Amino acid sequence: MQNIIVFGASGQLGHCLKAVAASKQINNIFFPPEGEANILDADALSKLFEQYKPAYAINCAAYTAVDKAEDDIDIARKINRTGAANLAAQCKNHDTVLVHISTDFVFKGDKPYPLVESDVAEPISVYGLTKLEGEQDIVDILPRHYILRTSWLYSEYGNNFVKTMLKLGADREELKIIADQIGSPTYGIDLAAAILDIITSDSERFGIYHYSNEGVTSWYDFAKGIFDLVGSKVKVYPIRTSEYPTKATRPAFSVMDKAKIKSTFNIQIPYWRDSLIVCLERLK
Template identity: 45%
Template sequence: MVVLVTGAGGQLGLSLQFIASNYPEIQFVFCSSAVLDISNSERCQQVFAQHQPDYCINAAAYTAVDKAESEPEKAHLINVTGAQNLAKLCKAFNVVLLHVSTDFVFDGSKKSPYTEEDVPNPTNVYGQTKLKGEIAIQEVWEKNFIVRTSWVYSPFGHNFMKTMLRLASERDTLSVVDDQIGSPTHAVDLADALLQIILTNNQQPTTNNFGIYNYSSEGQCSWYDFAGEIFRVNHISINLQPICSSDFPTPAKRPQYSVLDKSKIKNVFGLSIKNWEESLKPLN
């Protein structure tokens, strides 16, 4: 079974590489953005023709949420055009596409966890392009698993955890917003979940479980809570102060609440999902 991974140099792609040896039944083809620019349809065609994958995990994305506000065309090129290109190639080569999306497709006005049936209403360019990417895939190719996740971090790439640890090495005091609520998700846990979907689908190819799924760690917290736990497990003493979002304005508006309901993915694929605190390990 050949699994092509785009965006192999990002934190999800690197997490998939980290656990690849746990899946000897899968032959992985890891393509970084330097090797495979998903917005280049001709290059996508070449890679698919060369490797003949059975599955494609699209871990390539424009994820700079604030920067997207001033670079909407670039975000659209990767998150929409790129996703559409992959869907077209997956259809042409009869490849199952796993596409990673985001909690930021929601506006955060809900007070209970978002299900796959809730109507998206993104409040920023990043969320808008990710939603358009989902729609583009669904319009092109039915053999897709769109997995919405949230607050992804890992020892790899750029993410909130690594930013907090860097800032803690530079400062004695740190202020973090405490009025945005979500679920931190370790990229290695997400990578495992994606591969479990592939294995389950491969064992039951006649079962049509395609569609949108939510996946994040269990539990919820604020960014302030998350930062506090990061410092605790890494034995870092710092003066951490809670602030309101209004005290820390950003170019992109974030959802106030974006906890995801994972009932569907647990029921369909039998996944056991860790609590976010259980997944958080010291960075060493």
Template identity: 40%
Template sequence: MKKILVTGANGQLGSELSVLAANYPKYEWIFADRTKVTLDNLDLLQFQLNEINPDIIFNCGAYTAVDKAETEKELAFTINYSAIEVIAKYAKKNTVKLIHISTDYVFDGSSSVALNEEAETNPINIYGESKRAGEIACLKENPDSIIIRTSWVYSKFGNNFVKTMQRLMQERDEINVVNDQIGSPTYAADLAQAMITVLQSPNWISGIYNYSNEGEISWYEFALAIKEFGGYNCKVGGIASASYPTPAKRPEFSLLDKKKIREIYNLEIPNYKESLKKIFI
């Protein structure tokens, strides 16, 4: 029985994979939180990988506090770059299949067309820089890796935009949401299923892939959809990013082109509204 190690087990994606695991009993699933796989302690990480001895690694663990990363650069790079280097080296040495999750924040937001996997990267914040460094290390140390870039992840688990909006829309009469950052959300359950589909495919074609739900929207439009499905009475207004300054800059446009993963792995990618509905069932 092949053993799948899932890092970041308590995160949104790790939690969704743990739900799906029951449908795939042919694998032995190891769900590792930060105590079982310690991404900020590289010597311990090396020891833990040897102890677990997986056949497959789904690397969902990451430093994702985008604003905090601006003042915690060293920690962000340790987890998002140095730990990935260790994991990729381990995967190469032990012929382990590695799927590593990355982000749309590797882009600077200056595009006006959906970004494919060949689009130039130019991160504009520390988090994006650390994740891009991790991508480079991953493919350098283990060219057989698959990297999946995703965006605007949400789930029934963990903290995310959808849950924040649900709470605020019940607490307040009026909220404002930025309307000049464009992309597409990703339901973590859809991404988790896509990862398993890729793993089980007879085609293991290494490299970078994009995955998010279909649709081109702003955070404001996403909030309006949440309001619609939740039946909330809260008034939702759109504002410019400049009116809502954050420590880390966000890309203004980071819509991902999913053609490659759709064609190679024959994936049906749902529209964002189709997936968002599931949160409200």
């Protein structure tokens, strides 16, 4: 198998890719540190591509501080748009396929049905806007790309909702969690496995794909599921988004249809609660 290089290797999904690659005994995948793999440094990128001569580049690097991005629009745009464009340009120069991770935040979240890849993207936050701009630049620059939109990412690595809930649940007797934002959690290990399955399939069915775990839930029900599975006694109460104001507006309904990725690559996607059980077992 040809070389794979991962950008954003120290992040949550980067760690998941390391774990899955090890379990699949994929040895020709490389995880250079951010100091050597800065997606805003075109010269450094060029040297890396010359060094590794990758057939595939996976971009996990992103500005993901959703609320902070409302004030840091320039930095968010540099990382989410300029960085993505830089990688696409290097991939074009070196005949490399780019796998780029995007988000459900490119959607407005006002449609009452699972979103397909061809649905109109109308972001309502700076984070969503800059991620969409990154997508558009990749499409314009590089025909040989896979853009994977995902949602509600969690794992045993990094900072995420599951680990935050476990920490808060250990410290508090009750929690109030938003119940009117609806989506699908994504276990990072499952997403990493899907990415590597796409790469090892040697398919050239490029384009935009949606990937999250199966099923639909709210943040409230997600939290309830976490506490029920670990036997926590913390009381969880549902609240509306309006009762917990944030700087950035979140999509109210961002469930994504996964039919395209399942049929194209014959990928089996686990139900969200089943994957949550696996993650919680590993966190023990």
